[in-house]
Amino acid sequence: MKTKKTRNFWKVFSSQKILYAMSLPFVAWVFVFNYLPLWGWTMAFQNYRPARSFFEQEWVGFEHFITLFTDERFYLVLRNTLAMSFLSLIVGFTIPILFAVLLNEVRHSVFKRTVQTVTYLPHFVSWVVVAGIVTKMLSIDGGIVNDLLLKLNILDEPFQFMAQGTWFWGIVTASDLWKEMGWNAIIFLAAIAGLDPQLYEAAKVDGAGRLRRIWHVTLPGIRPTILVVLILNIGHLVSIGFEKQMLLGNSLVVDYSEVLDLYALNYGIGLGQFSYGTAIGIFNSVVSIILLFIANGIFKRFSNQSVM
Secondary structure, three states: OHHHHHHHHHHHHHHOHHHHHHHHHHHHHHHHHHHHHHHHHHHHHEEOOOOOOHHHOEEOOOHHHHHHHOOHHHHHHHHHHHHHHHHHHHHHHHHHHHHHHHHHOOOOHHHHHHHHHHHHHHHHOOHHHHHHHHHHHOOOOOOHHHHHHHHOOOOOOOOOHHHOHHHHHHHHHHHHHHHHHHHHHHHHHHHHHOOOHHHHHHHHHOOOOHHHHHHHHHHHHOHHHHHHHHHHHHHOOOOOOOHHHHHHOOOOOHHHHOOHHHHHHHHHHHOOOHHHHHHHHHHHHHHHHHHHHHHHHHHHHHHOOOOO
């Protein structure tokens, strides 16, 4: 049996050797930038000093992890990370699906293409620019939001949105939604485009209206795509980056804006505690892997959909 499988492998390899050769640069890229840096995880178990060689480092075992789990700041940062992650998962995952479904129902092709282009263009705008736009819009000095609320007599005086920690999570979530909604909807639009038109015709013949066709044809048809994207998003719950939090945050809302990646950056690079920063990164990666396997296992068991 093993010999037969080996022969089949080499037969496929021989017939598709050009495709394998084309994939080699990407395999090398993944290895160099994703797997080779894992060697740096050893710093989390050392009192790492840049001037010393690997064998001259002082090994301290799990000392940095113990410090991490006994630091009250860590749990505050973890709270912020999970809160913004869940908000992003709920809002940034469901609204692009709704947007893709509604855009698919538009029959005017020019208007449809225009809307799709306008909504996914912000994806290519740097977070530096987006943060500047959001900050200016919410400013108390000429900000369009405050000016509008004052003219509508909803506010008596300008409100400092960017100085309120309780508003920060909502501001980040809304900014991320505006920036990524159109881009995230592309994969769902592609899945909808792959559905058999005869299914819609059959539903229409049976008397199903537009909403019924969406509920019984469109959504079940893109269900595998939705589940795969959901699994991948769950795996990134604690790995949400730090750019938008760093650019939109300030000293007044730091207790709500600091996330795990920013926490690791501040300690690892800002304070020169490279080993402690590496320990934070390891925690982040391990939790992401565990969440990915759990989500994949649950969906594979109950829906027969998985990414592995």
